[in-house]
Amino acid sequence: MKKNTIIGSALLALSIFSAVSTHAQVNSDSTVNVAFGQVQREDLLGGVSTIDVEELLKKNYAVYSLDNVQSFIGGFTGNVWGQGALVLVDGVPRSAADIRLVEVSKITIMKGASSVALYGSNGAKGVILITTKRGAIKPLTIDVRANTGIYTPKSYPVYLNAAEYMTLFNEASRNDGIAERYSQELIYNTASGKNPYRYPDVSFFTSEYLRKAYSRSDITAEISGGNEKARYYNNIGLSYNNDILKFGDTKNNHNIQLNVRSNVDMNLNKWLSAHTDAVAVITNGYAGRGDFWGAAATLRPNWFSPFIPIDMLDPMNTNIQNMVQSSRKIIDGKYLLGGTSTDQTNTFADMLVAGYIKTKNRRFMFNVGATADLGAVLKGLSFSTTYSMDYSSLYTEGFRENYAVYEPTWNTIDGVEMITNLVKYNNDQNSTNEFIGETRYTQTNSLRAQFDYKNTFSNVHNVAASLIGWGYTSYITADENHGSSTYQPIRNANAGLQVGYNYKHRYYFDFTGALVHSAKLAPGNRLGFSPTVTLGWRISDEDFFQNSLSFVDDLKLVASYASLKQDIDIANYYMYQGYFKDDAGWYTWRDGVAGGWTTGSVQGENLGLDFIKRNEFRVGLNMALFKNLLTVDANYFLQNTNGLLTQGSSTIFPSYFSNWDFSFLPYLNYNNDRRTGVDYTINFNNRIGEVYYSLGFAGMFYNSKAIKRDEVYADAYQNRTGKPLDAYWGYIAEGLFKNQADIDNHAKQTFGDVKPGDIKYKDVNGDGVVDTRDQVNLGKNGWAVSPFTYGINLTLKWRRLTLFALGSGQSGAIGFKNTSYYWVRGNDKYSEVVLGRSIIEQNAGGEWELVKEGTYPRLTTTNNSNNFQNSTYWMYKNNRFNLNRVQLTYDFGTFNNSFVKGLSVYVHGDNLLVISKERKMMEMNIGSAPQYRFYNLGFKATF
Numbered sequence: 001m002k003k004n005t006i007i008g009s010a011l012l013a014l015s016i017f018s019a020v021s022t023h024a025q026v027n028s029d030s031t032v033n034v035a036f037g038q039v040q041r042e043d044l045l046g047g048v049s050t051i052d053v054e055e056l057l058k059k060n061y062a063v064y065s066l067d068n069v070q071s072f073i074g075g076f077t078g079n080v081w082g083q084g085a086l087v088l089v090d091g092v093p094r095s096a097a098d099i100r101l102v103e104v105s106k107i108t109i110m111k112g113a114s115s116v117a118l119y120g121s122n123g124a125k126g127v128i129l130i131t132t133k134r135g136a137i138k139p140l141t142i143d144v145r146a147n148t149g150i151y152t153p154k155s156y157p158v159y160l161n162a163a164e165y166m167t168l169f170n171e172a173s174r175n176d177g178i179a180e181r182y183s184q185e186l187i188y189n190t191a192s193g194k195n196p197y198r199y200p201d202v203s204f205f206t207s208e209y210l211r212k213a214y215s216r217s218d219i220t221a222e223i224s225g226g227n228e229k230a231r232y233y234n235n236i237g238l239s240y241n242n243d244i245l246k247f248g249d250t251k252n253n254h255n256i257q258l259n260v261r262s263n264v265d266m267n268l269n270k271w272l273s274a275h276t277d278a279v280a281v282i283t284n285g286y287a288g289r290g291d292f293w294g295a296a297a298t299l300r301p302n303w304f305s306p307f308i309p310i311d312m313l314d315p316m317n318t319n320i321q322n323m324v325q326s327s328r329k330i331i332d333g334k335y336l337l338g339g340t341s342t343d344q345t346n347t348f349a350d351m352l353v354a355g356y357i358k359t360k361n362r363r364f365m366f367n368v369g370a371t372a373d374l375g376a377v378l379k380g381l382s383f384s385t386t387y388s389m390d391y392s393s394l395y396t397e398g399f400r401e402n403y404a405v406y407e408p409t410w411n412t413i414d415g416v417e418m419i420t421n422l423v424k425y426n427n428d429q430n431s432t433n434e435f436i437g438e439t440r441y442t443q444t445n446s447l448r449a450q451f452d453y454k455n456t457f458s459n460v461h462n463v464a465a466s467l468i469g470w471g472y473t474s475y476i477t478a479d480e481n482h483g484s485s486t487y488q489p490i491r492n493a494n495a496g497l498q499v500g501y502n503y504k505h506r507y508y509f510d511f512t513g514a515l516v517h518s519a520k521l522a523p524g525n526r527l528g529f530s531p532t533v534t535l536g537w538r539i540s541d542e543d544f545f546q547n548s549l550s551f552v553d554d555l556k557l558v559a560s561y562a563s564l565k566q567d568i569d570i571a572n573y574y575m576y577q578g579y580f581k582d583d584a585g586w587y588t589w590r591d592g593v594a595g596g597w598t599t600g601s602v603q604g605e606n607l608g609l610d611f612i613k614r615n616e617f618r619v620g621l622n623m624a625l626f627k628n629l630l631t632v633d634a635n636y637f638l639q640n641t642n643g644l645l646t647q648g649s650s651t652i653f654p655s656y657f658s659n660w661d662f663s664f665l666p667y668l669n670y671n672n673d674r675r676t677g678v679d680y681t682i683n684f685n686n687r688i689g690e691v692y693y694s695l696g697f698a699g700m701f702y703n704s705k706a707i708k709r710d711e712v713y714a715d716a717y718q719n720r721t722g723k724p725l726d727a728y729w730g731y732i733a734e735g736l737f738k739n740q741a742d743i744d745n746h747a748k749q750t751f752g753d754v755k756p757g758d759i760k761y762k763d764v765n766g767d768g769v770v771d772t773r774d775q776v777n778l779g780k781n782g783w784a785v786s787p788f789t790y791g792i793n794l795t796l797k798w799r800r801l802t803l804f805a806l807g808s809g810q811s812g813a814i815g816f817k818n819t820s821y822y823w824v825r826g827n828d829k830y831s832e833v834v835l836g837r838s839i840i841e842q843n844a845g846g847e848w849e850l851v852k853e854g855t856y857p858r859l860t861t862t863n864n865s866n867n868f869q870n871s872t873y874w875m876y877k878n879n880r881f882n883l884n885r886v887q888l889t890y891d892f893g894t895f896n897n898s899f900v901k902g903l904s905v906y907v908h909g910d911n912l913l914v915i916s917k918e919r920k921m922m923e924m925n926i927g928s929a930p931q932y933r934f935y936n937l938g939f940k941a942t943f
Contacts, residue, residue, distance in 0.1 A: 033108045033131050035118040035498075036091070036450060036468050043502060045510055045534050046558035046620035046635055047112020049073040049681060053104040054133065059795060059804040059889050061147065061906060061938055063218070063239075065099040065130055066107070068884050071791030071806045073109050074633075074698040075679030080111050080126025081637065082675060082702060082726075082785035086119060089130045090277060090367060092388045092446045093122075093472055093492075096130060098281055098363055102145060102220050103235050103261055105133045111679070112635070113562030113616040114532035118468055120494030120516045124530075124566035124614050132277075134263050135224050135231030141901075142943040143224075148217040149936030153210075153244065154911075154923045156930055157821055158832040162201035162302035163191035165830045168837070172859035175755070175840055175848075182302075190302060195417055197312065198410045200305040204296035209247040216241035216934075228267060235261040244929065248351030249288030257283045271373040279365040287357050289400065290350030297820060297927040299347070300829050306348040307335040308406050313419045320422045328428040329353045329403045336422075339405025344425040346405065355399040357437065363392040369448075380455035390444040396437035402429040439478065446472035460504045468496040488573050493517045508536030508558075518567040522576040522607040528565030535559050553624040560618050565611035569644055575667045578605030585661025603647075604657075604666035612669065615640045634680040640707070643669030650712045670710055673725055677702035692797040699790035715765050715773055728781040728814055730870035731774060732762035736838055736857060739849040751866035756850040757840040757858025759867050778870075782813025782878050802889040809881035816874045821926045823868040826861060834859060880916035885909065902942035910934040 031038040032050045051072050062068070069076050079085055087096050108129040110116050116123040160168065166182035173180050190199040218239035226232055236259070243253035260280045267273045311334070313320050324330070329337060329349075337349040345354075369386030409421035450468040457463065471493030496514040514530040539545050540555040584600025620635035647665040649658055657664045679700040686693060704725040713719050720727070737743050737756045747763035749770040764774040780787055791808040817823075821831045836855035840848050850858075857867045887908030894902060911933050914923055923931055 033106055033129055035110065035115060035123075035127070035129075036448070036466060036470070036496075037452065042505060042554075043508070044622070045114070045508060045536050045560070046622070046633075047110065047115045047560070047618055047637075049076070049109045049111070049633065051107045053101060053106055057102065058891075058904070059802045059906075060806070060885070060887055061145075061908060061936070062101045062885075065096045065101050065104055066128065067101055068791075068806050068808070069107065069109070070698070070789065070808050071793050071884065072681070072696065072698055073791075074681045075111050075635070075677075075700045076109050076698075077700070077785045077789050077810075079784065080109065080128070081639070081677065081679075081700075082704065083125040085109075085126035085128050086116075086123045087128045087130070088119075089365075090132055090388075091129075091386065091448065092365070092367065092390065093444060093474070094365065094390065096128065098279075098365070099130055099132065100220075100237060100259060102222070102237065103132050103259070104130055106131045112560060112618050112620075112637070113564050113614055113639070114510070114512055114534045114560040114618070117512045117514045117530050117532045117562060117564055118466075118470075118494075118496035118498060120470070120492055120496070120514050120530075121518060121566040121611075122492040122568055124564045124568065132261065132263060133222075133224070133233050133235070134265060134275075135226040135233040137227055137231065138225050140223070140225040143222040143940060144220070144943070145222075145938065145940040146217075146219045147936050147938035148215065149934055149938075150213040150215050151244070151932035151934050152213045153930040153932055155920070156205040157297065157924055157926055159301065160830045160832065160834070161191075161203070162199070162300075163187050165301055166190065168830060168834060168859055169861070171837075172861045175757070175858050176861050178861065197305045197307065197309050197408075198417055200302055202299060202301045202303070202306065204292070204299075209245065209292070211244050211246050214242050214244045226265070230267070231265045233261075233263045235259065243287075245288070245292060245351075247292075247348070248290070248353075249356050250290065250292070250351050251288075252356070253287050255283065255285045257281065271376070272370065274370040275367070276369075277365070277367040279363075281361075281363040281365075283359075283361040283363075285359040285361075287359070288351050289354040289356060290347040292347055292351065293925075293928050295347035298829055300827070304340050304343065304346075304407070305338045306346045307331065308338050308408055308419065308422070310334055310336065312417065313422075314413075317420060320419065323406070323422055323424060327404065328430055337403060337405045338407070339425055340407050341423075341425065344405055345403075349403060349405065353401060353403050355401050355431075357399075358397040358434075359394070360397070361392070361394045363390070365390045378453070380453050382452045383450070384452065385449040386447075388444075388446040390442075390446075392442045393440070395439040397434045398437040399431070399434050401431050402426060404428050441477045442474065444472060444474040446470075462502045462505070464500045466496075466498045468498075470494060470496070488519070491519060502536075504541070506538045506541045508534070508538075510534040510536075510560075512562075514564075516565050516611070518570075518611065520567045520570045520573050520575065521609055521611070525576075525608065525610060528611045530562070530564040532560060532562035532564075551626055553626070553628055554622065555624075556622045558618075558620045558622070560616075562614070562616045562618075564614040564616075566614060567611060569612045569641075570609075571645075575603075575645065576606050576609040578603050578664075578666065598661070600662035601664045602662065604664045606666035606668060609645075609667060610643060610669050612644055613640075613642045615642060629684065629686055631683045631685075632680065633682075634678065636678050637676065639675045641673040641675070644671035644673065646670045646710045648710050650710045652710055670708065671706070672708040674705045674707050675702070675725075676704075690798055692795075694793075694795040696793040697790065698792075699788065700785070701788055702785055703787065713773075717764070717776060718773065723777050724780050726781045726783060726813075727777045728779055728816070728870065729775045730778045730816070730872070730875070731770070732764065732776060732778075733871045733873035734760045734762050736760060736850060736853055740847050749866055751869060752862075752864065754866050755840065755858065756848045757838045758864070759857055759869075759871065759873050761869075761871060778872060778875060779814035780812065781815065782810065786810035786878060787812030800891045800893060802887075802891070804885075804887045804889070805883070806885040807881060807883050809879075811877075811879040813878045814875050815878050816870045817876060817921065818868070818870060818874055819926045821924075822874065824859075825863045825868065876918050876921070878918075880914055880918070880922060882911070883913035883915075884911060886912060899943055900941055903939065904941075905939045906937075908936050908938075910936070 030041050032041050032044050075081055089099050110127040116127045119127055166187050170180040170182055220237040223234040238258050240256045263277045265275045310324055339346055367388045371384040374381040404424050404426045407423040408419040411420045448470045450466055453465040455463055474490040494514050494516045499511045502508045512532045516528050518526050536558045538556045540552050580599055580601050582599045583597045585598050587598050588595035616639040618637045623632040645667045648668050649665055653665055677700055682697045684695045706720045706723055706725055709721045737758050737760050739756050747768050747770050761770045763770050789810045794805045796803040822833055824834055834856055838854045838858050839852035840858050841851050843849050887906055889904055889906040892903040916922055
């Protein structure tokens with residue numbers, strides 16, 4: 001209590017004096033949106049990057065609100081410094097997908113701990129602040145934007161046809177010493193294509209099922225204006241897209257979305273202003289049933305024909321003719337649906353007759369707030385508050401009909417191929433009713449209140465302060481079959497103080513502190529304090545600097561230290577509490593026969609479980625050279641995350657504290673992580689004659705390390721301590737076994753029987769056995785962020801014509817080719833990669849030997865867990881460069897004596913190019929819809 005009283009008194013005392021201004025009325029072009037307010041761009045203290053979206057939209061149209069941010073801001077790769085960030089829209093936790101880029105005014109990426117402290121626990125891994133457009137004092141203005149474009153698939157997986165599959169499966173059978181499954185006659189008849197219903201060769205990626213492209217169109221109207229009393233911004237948008245699939249009900253697949261936004265600002269009197277925002281997003285989707293993409297990756301081409309031709313049924317067989325007469329699912333009057341005893345549905349039948357799913361998503365967002373100028377009480381003092389309520393509902397209306405499938409028996413009678421018998425599985429069912437499928441409801445309430453103070457003394461002492469209280473609660477409810485409801489809602493509550501001072505905008509001091517609360521910790525331990533201190537020095541204003549380095553327009557150095565408390569890495573509630581359960585284990589009596597369930601401990605108690613701490617040191621610089629020809633923003637960060645949870649099962653407690661049935665081990669704050677790196681943003685701006693150009697580079701060098709772990713490994717090289725957090729562990733491949741002698745002379749591999757043509761792994765610890773103890777760190781997986789990431793943006797403007805391009809890339813990490821496309825097991829579908837298989841044969845002595853080493857191990861009909869391990873054999877480097885967008889815009893300018901005040905037309909392409917040694921693999925999806933290039937034509941008109 002004494003600690004909390006001291007902290008509370010300090011917060012109150014400091015709030016009287018100063019903090020960073022959050023609601024100063026300043027020119028928006030010179031300010032940056034930061035936590036709970038704005039600061040002048042020249043006074044920004046690092047760890048914060050911003051994008052002026054309204055300006056960017058003049059040359060770069062996009063839909064998603066965070067589209068290609070990595071090409072503008074170093075340290076952002078879809079997250080912040082390799083960690084998930086809190087997304088706020090107009091200061092409220094919301095999904096970035098709910099906001100279109102045309103609604104956005106500015107985006108601020110807050111990376112440094114000092115810049116996010118005011119957001120409490122949930123902001124401790126970075127904050128993405130999206131600020132929407134607002135009205136201004138101007139006449140009524142209407143902007144209309146329309147776009148239409150097409151998506152074209154980059155590539156599809158390449159699988160072997162039925163004859164090739166059967167031929168190579170026979171080879172796999174021979175390799176395993178078992179009989180061949182498919183006769184040469186069957187293979188020949190299949191390859192000839194003479195009867196594709198008896199000898200199926202199912203191919204998915206054809207024009208029968210897929211369009212060459214699908215389309216997307218949208219139209220948006222923006223209405224804005226206002227006067228000193230009230231300003232308004234309204235946005236109405238409608239978008240529609242269909243699908244690449246065109247078979248059966250999937251030809252009707254589509255998604256349509258309506259967005260409506262209204263932001264209003266009002267001056268109620270000289271000292272009181274208010275704002276209110278209302279947003280509605282209404283989305284309807286339609287999807288035919290069937291997992292086309294999943295089946296395309298798994299259904300073998302020869303397995304069965306999805307359609308049974310009625311005209312090839314034995315006309316004299318009354319039983320099968322009666323089946324036809326009683327069937328309610330005859331396709332095009334020609335076909336019954338095919339299947340087997342193990343495949344009593346098929347994806348083609350689902351697409352044709354099983355029905356559809358309609359998805360309806362409704363999202364409503366509402367803000368209301370007020371700001372009071374309390375200058376009459378104290379010059380520079382103001383109070384503001386905002387309340388928000390978001391509500392979303394998602395539910396599906398389904399229509400489903402069951403159907404029968406038939407397995408045929410073929411015979412050749414008098415030289416005529418016909419079906420002489422059918423086995424029926426399931427029954428046809430007709431339905432006229434839709435039903436409610438998945439349901440999910442989410443509600444978020446947020447409340448903020450803050451006092452702000454800003455004043456300047458003697459024209460040189462600039463003081464600012466903010467005292468903030470903020471919190472939100474999210475409730476999620478879902479039907480029991482399609483999701484989980486939140487018994488304990490998601491909550492974040494904290495109070496914050498920010499105190500700022502600068503002398504002549506040259507020397508800066510900032511203190512930020514937040515009092516955070518966590519219901520995940522035990523009572524009495526639920527409050528934590530997160531302090532940060534930041535110092536800044538505009539060294540370019542010093543006389544000694546100006547006299548010697550006149551080409552430097554601006555140079556500011558910033559350093560900060562922060563210690564943030566957070567509970568977002570505490571996975572669940574009540575992890576501090578020990579508990580027992582009554583079915584902890586089954587124990588028998590001494591006779592070894594009778595017994596019963598025993599009550600036992602599942603988790604030990606630790607009432608001292610504490611917050612996880614983000615301790616961070618950061619130093620940065622902001623620099624402008626040669627009359628702003630070159631600008632640089634760079635930051636070095638050292639971030640330690642201390643006190644991550646573990647149950648201490650390896651080194652902290654004796655082993656008898658836990659066994660298979662019970663555990664007395666509590667969760668402890670024990671593990672520590674470290675992240676270090678440098679992020680940077682560099683921009684060149686210049687003009688050559690009539691050509692203006694701007695070239696921007698953004699990037700990050702990043703490293704991570706496990707500093708402390710509760711672990712015991714027999715071999716020190718397997719310790720995770722000292723290794724990257726995203727280390728990929730695997731085996732070192734030493735090629736393929738050549739013959740039996742090669743196998744006999746090598747360490748015994750423990751992943752199943754091996755033969756020549758199988759992968760040979762290095763016995764790293766030299767114990768004569770290859771097992772999990774021989775796994776080593778092969779590199780960084782780059783799942784969250786690669787060691788080096790970068791982006792580039794280019795603008796070329798000549799008169800009314802503007803060319804804009806975006807690119808991004810990464811390097812330094814690895815991956816494994818371990819999808820079903822590469823790891824072909826047992827009866828799996830064969831992809832083209834198996835054409836490079838290694839060949840083994842039996843020599844004169846009957847022993848197997850490798851006669852041709854290819855790019856793939858020998859084929860086998862088994863699961864062959866030996867070959868399918870993450871190892872250097874399957875490893876690749878993830879180095880790549882992406883040409884994300886190219887847009888060409890022509891601005892017609894102002895039309896004289898016309899109601900059209902401006903008109904621009906543009907064309908652009910997205911996801912145009914990948915440059916990488918592994919381009920083919922990187923552009924190919926397995927088991928899901930393909931990657932697409934997008935080509936768009938659009939215009940914007942101002943009235």
